[in-house]
Amino acid sequence: MRLKLxxxxxxxxxxxxxxxxxxxxxxxxxxxxxFDAIGIAGERAVIDIFLTPILAxxxxxxxxxxxxxxxxxxxxxxxxxRAQIWNIGAEGQYVLGALAAAGVGIAAGPDASSLTxxxxxxxGILGGxxxxxxxxxxxxxWDVNEILSSLMLTYVSFQVLGYLVGGPWQDPNGRNFPxxxxxxxxxTLPILFQGTTVHLGVAIALILPFVFWLxxxxxxFGFQIRVVGSAPHAARHGGFDAKQTIWAALLIGGGxxxxxxxxxxxxxxxxVNLGFPSGYGFTAxxxxxxxxxxxxxxLIAGFVLAVTYVGGQVAQTxxxxxxxxxxxxxxxxxxxxxxxxxxxxxxxxxxxxKGAHA
Amino acid sequence: MSPExxxxxxxxxxxxxxxxxxxxxxxxxxxxxxVLNLGVEGMMLMGAIAGFAITAFTFNPWLGVLGAxxxxxxxxxxFAVLVLQLNSNQVATGLALSIFGTGLSSLIxxxxxxxxxxxxxxxxxxxxxxxxxxxxxxxxxxxxYFALAMIPLTAWFLKSTRAGLILRAVGExxxxxxxxxxxxxxxxxxxxAFGGAMAGIGGAYFSMxxxxxxxxKMTAGRGWxxxxxxxxxxxxxxxLLAGAYFFGFLMWLELxxxxxxxxxxxxxxxxxxxxxxxxxxxxxxxxALTLISSRGNVGASAPACxxxxxxxxx
Numbered sequence: 125m126r127l128k129l130x131x132x133x134x135x136x137x138x139x140x141x142x143x144x145x146x147x148x149x150x151x152x153x154x155x156x157x158x159f160d161a162i163g164i165a166g167e168r169a170v171i172d173i174f175l176t177p178i179l180a181x182x183x184x185x186x187x188x189x190x191x192x193x194x195x196x197x198x199x200x201x202x203x204x205x206r207a208q209i210w211n212i213g214a215e216g217q218y219v220l221g222a223l224a225a226a227g228v229g230i231a232a233g234p235d236a237s238s239l240t241x242x243x244x245x246x247x248g249i250l251g252g253x254x255x256x257x258x259x260x261x262x263x264x265x266w267d268v269n270e271i272l273s274s275l276m277l278t279y280v281s282f283q284v285l286g287y288l289v290g291g292p293w294q295d296p297n298g299r300n301f302p303x304x305x306x307x308x309x310x311x312t313l314p315i316l317f318q319g320t321t322v323h324l325g326v327a328i329a330l331i332l333p334f335v336f337w338l339x340x341x342x343x344x345f346g347f348q349i350r351v352v353g354s355a356p357h358a359a360r361h362g363g364f365d366a367k368q369t370i371w372a373a374l375l376i377g378g379g380x381x382x383x384x385x386x387x388x389x390x391x392x393x394x395x396v397n398l399g400f401p402s403g404y405g406f407t408a409x410x411x412x413x414x415x416x417x418x419x420x421x422x423l424i425a426g427f428v429l430a431v432t433y434v435g436g437q438v439a440q441t442x443x444x445x446x447x448x449x450x451x452x453x454x455x456x457x458x459x460x461x462x463x464x465x466x467x468x469x470x471x472x473x474x475x476x477x478k479g480a481h482a
Numbered sequence: 483m484s485p486e487x488x489x490x491x492x493x494x495x496x497x498x499x500x501x502x503x504x505x506x507x508x509x510x511x512x513x514x515x516x517v518l519n520l521g522v523e524g525m526m527l528m529g530a531i532a533g534f535a536i537t538a539f540t541f542n543p544w545l546g547v548l549g550a551x552x553x554x555x556x557x558x559x560x561f562a563v564l565v566l567q568l569n570s571n572q573v574a575t576g577l578a579l580s581i582f583g584t585g586l587s588s589l590i591x592x593x594x595x596x597x598x599x600x601x602x603x604x605x606x607x608x609x610x611x612x613x614x615x616x617x618x619x620x621x622x623x624x625x626x627y628f629a630l631a632m633i634p635l636t637a638w639f640l641k642s643t644r645a646g647l648i649l650r651a652v653g654e655x656x657x658x659x660x661x662x663x664x665x666x667x668x669x670x671x672x673x674x675a676f677g678g679a680m681a682g683i684g685g686a687y688f689s690m691x692x693x694x695x696x697x698x699k700m701t702a703g704r705g706w707x708x709x710x711x712x713x714x715x716x717x718x719x720x721x722l723l724a725g726a727y728f729f730g731f732l733m734w735l736e737l738x739x740x741x742x743x744x745x746x747x748x749x750x751x752x753x754x755x756x757x758x759x760x761x762x763x764x765x766x767x768x769x770a771l772t773l774i775s776s777r778g779n780v781g782a783s784a785p786a787c788x789x790x791x792x793x794x795x796x
Contacts (some may be wrong), residue, residue, distance in 0.1 A: 262768070262772055265776075267776075268772050268776075269771065271518070280761045283758075287755050288759045409577055413574055444592075448584055448588035448699070450585065451588075452589065458577075459564060462569050462578070463572055465568070465569075466569060
């Protein structure tokens with residue numbers, strides 16, 4: 125007896141939506157079993173990681189603030205992934221976005237008006253896009269693999285960060301700690317609800333998915349991206365320029381990551397230090413896949429992943445497991461979603477081995 | 483520059499190079515079979531904790547290294563099943579493996595925090611291994627010699643054995659290899675397992691040789707340097723060895739610039755920030771990749787099927 129895959133006439137919409145949900149549930153189930161097996165209270169750990177942040181209202185602001193950069197970065201990455209352009213350097217583009225915003229802030233000085241926030245955010249978008257332009261240029265000019273180049277550039281960006289915050293941009297009053305000076309009050313993003321940490325970036329992260337949805341479903345550009353990804357030959361016949369698509373995919377991915385970096389800097393952290401790259405750019409890849417590369421999917425998936433981040437911190441204090449444990453659950457979700465991808469386009473049939481020589 | 487300075491520098495460089503050489507060699511074989519596994523960092527950490535845990539239980543570092551290889555190989559099988567059996571996207575699956583390995587090693591390692599494990603003794607007589615000059619040749623951990631021995635062995639395997647030829651054929655043209663009756667999936671399983679085992683041993687170098695203690699995320703991103711190394715070397719074993727030592731040299735320059743400054747020893751390097759050295763391996767890898775992609779006649783090229791899923795037509 126063995127399993128046989130049979131191609132479906134059309135991709136299954138049911139599977140498209142059901143598999144991400146099943147992936148999250150399976151992750152929780154396996155989590156309980158595995159954690160129990162290694163002698164950690166599994167139910168407690170899984171409840172704390174997946175449910176406590178949702179049930180405890182005082183955790184909501186943390187979830188929202190963590191979800192914002194994940195959603196924004198994932199939106200940009202989804203465009204690229206749909207066109208089969210694999211930008212895995214969003215982490216670096218996120219760092220460059222924050223640095224560009226910080227540079228404008230520093231140049232404007234401590235007495236700058238609050239309107240300076242606008243060029244700071246725009247600089248963030250441009251900074252991220254510029255960093256992503258390098259793999260785009262290399263790919264369109266010399267066919268350099270963008271997976272490898274964008275990944276390598278992420279590690280270069282960490283050194284750019286280290287140099288700037290430990291050198292020319294270091295806070296002179298910071299006791300030699302490698303970080304920029306904290307932003308003056310008027311250059312930080314407005315808080316949406318007084319007494320919380322929920323800043324304007326969260327609102328942007330809630331609105332952008334609908335903008336992306338509209339653009340992807342209604343515009344020629346959205347059509348082009350979808351055609352290039354699913355039927356490259358047809359795209360060429362239809363006159364869509366492959367190079368143009370590569371540029372668009374990477375610049376949008378980089379621009380969104382840069383925007384996320386600038387918002388995280390001006391809204392949450394208010395200074396850039398060596399700890400700024402916290403892995404959002406990589407986790408956003410999970411968000412994009414879990415969200416099925418759909419803008420609204422990214423919105424929901426961004427919240428799911430943010431819950432695991434916040435929940436990881438909860439579990440750290442309740443069941444004394446390291447913070448990094450949340451990564452196990454995040455990776456498991458991605459494993460399950462990737463494993464179930466095949467169910468969208470194929471039907472699984474059980475065939476008897478004897479005589480069934482295909 | 484005093485002789486002591488040079489000897490100390492070489493010993494440090496050998497230590498910095500060995501983990502990326504081990505992990506890079508494993509990844510090279512995996513990629514030669516047409517599979518891009520971005521999970522090196524995760525597999526190294528799984529090897530690091532597996533090696534540490536086995537040594538902690540058995541008090542035998544040799545068994546520890548076997549455990550590290552098994553830990554790395556086992557975690558690579560997670561990737562292999564998804565990529566080979568379910569045709570999942572290699573890039574995303576590899577990244578997931580890195581995140582998974584980082585998390586799981588932290589969780590397992592939590593129970594070992596603060597413990598110290600016995601280290602390897604020298605495999606050479608103490609008179610040689612401790613001698614101020616001869617330690618340059620005889621004073622290293624057995625893993626250093628293992629890494630160096632694996633280079634010609636792997637080169638010979640890939641170039642001169644039937645199995646190596648099949649492995650390369652699978653990486654260059656999976657459909658042809660399949661049609662003449664070779665098992666593409668089987669070969670790739672083996673290549674991924676080898677990559678995992680070598681990454682695991684490379685990771686164990688951190689937890690068993692550099693320090694006999696466990697620390698979360700102790701491989702500190704070297705898995706990504708190992709990935710860069712394979713590309714920088716143009717997928718060739720000889721160049722991998724040279725490239726690894728060159729990257730090791732750059733890492734030493736970074737450490738040195740951070741810790742001491744070059745002051746008296748190498749005054750002309752004084753004004754270069756340490757970050758330049760740290761970024762160099764990645765920048766040079768992009769440059770090498772660009773050269774390989776644009777010219778194609780630099781004696782190196784990426785395996786033709788690298789990163790592409792194999793879907794047999796029958």
